[in-house]
Amino acid sequence: MKMSLAQRVLLSWIFALIFLIMLVLKLDSKIHWNWFLIFLPVWTFDTILILMLIVKMAGRCKPDFDPRDGEQSLKRRLWYLTALLLKLAFCLTLCSRLERLTEMWVSVVCVPLWVLLGGALVELGHSVFHYRRD
Amino acid sequence: MLFSLRELVQWLGFATFELFLHLLALLVFSMLVALRADMFTPTLSWWLVFVPLFAADGLSTYFTAIVSIRLYQENEKRLAVLRLLWVLTVLSLKLVCEVLLCQKLAEQEQARDLWFGLIVSPLFILLQLLMIRACRVN
Numbered sequence: 295m296k297m298s299l300a301q302r303v304l305l306s307w308i309f310a311l312i313f314l315i316m317l318v319l320k321l322d323s324k325i326h327w328n329w330f331l332i333f334l335p336v337w338t339f340d341t342i343l344i345l346m347l348i349v350k351m352a353g354r355c356k357p358d359f360d361p362r363d364g365e366q367s368l369k370r371r372l373w374y375l376t377a378l379l380l381k382l383a384f385c386l387t388l389c390s391r392l393e394r395l396t397e398m399w400v401s402v403v404c405v406p407l408w409v410l411l412g413g414a415l416v417e418l419g420h421s422v423f424h425y426r427r428d
Numbered sequence: 429m430l431f432s433l434r435e436l437v438q439w440l441g442f443a444t445f446e447l448f449l450h451l452l453a454l455l456v457f458s459m460l461v462a463l464r465a466d467m468f469t470p471t472l473s474w475w476l477v478f479v480p481l482f483a484a485d486g487l488s489t490y491f492t493a494i495v496s497i498r499l500y501q502e503n504e505k506r507l508a509v510l511r512l513l514w515v516l517t518v519l520s521l522k523l524v525c526e527v528l529l530c531q532k533l534a535e536q537e538q539a540r541d542l543w544f545g546l547i548v549s550p551l552f553i554l555l556q557l558l559m560i561r562a563c564r565v566n
Contacts, residue, residue, distance in 0.1 A: 310555060311555060322544050377429070404462045
């Protein structure tokens with residue numbers, strides 16, 4: 295089953311909207327919830343994405359799977375899974391820092407984000423220069 | 429992941445190179461924020477921290493102007509105007525949000541009336557516009 299672009303955008307849009315509203319309410323001190331609760335839309339969205347990725351990767355175990363076209367997409371999906379886990383790690387450390395559960399430096403909190411952004415930049419840069427070569 | 433690069437380019441209306449530019453700006457910005465927060469450089473003002481984001485907006489506007497002029501010269505007038513209008517709307521909404529956030533952080537005492545609901549309101553408008561555009565692209 296493949297979702298259309300509008301469905302996927304709607305899914306991201308709803309979670310982004312709820313998260314922004316909760317973030318604004320928290321920052322304006324209208325609600326005094328825990329930061330982990332404010333990030334609930336982010337956790338839910340990431341869980342959905344990870345589950346979708348795992349289901350797609352499990353598709354390789356099907357008996358009629360053609361291994362010739364699978365090598366590239368497996369690498370890509372492993373990178374996506376790593377990216378999602380990095381994002382999750384960043385949000386978790388950020389929440390624990392905001393809740394003052396740990397007193398680590400902001401630079402340490404940002405390390406997963408930097409790795410994620412670096413990876414995304416390499417992937418985007420590759421596609422930019424690939425198109426240019428063509 | 430959820431969207432392919434081609435879909436992102438179609439949906440957001442930005443070229444791959446512009447996306448690259450904005451991501452790079454975000455990376456430098458997050459590094460400066462971490463530097464500022466960890467107090468390695470307490471004299472670093474918030475306006476200086478936001479410079480990468482402003483620079484990315486400026487470069488993106490310049491890039492879009494060039495692309496639109498080229499499109500206009502090649503007689504794709506409708507496409508040129510639509511692209512210019514869309515990108516300028518998105519970039520100006522982003523810029524308003526950044527400037528307001530920067531002002532709030534830099535002048536915490538004077539900008540007490542500037543509540544976060546107001547700062548994030550351009551992003552709410554941007555979200556609605558992106559949803560409408562997704563339906564059109566679809």
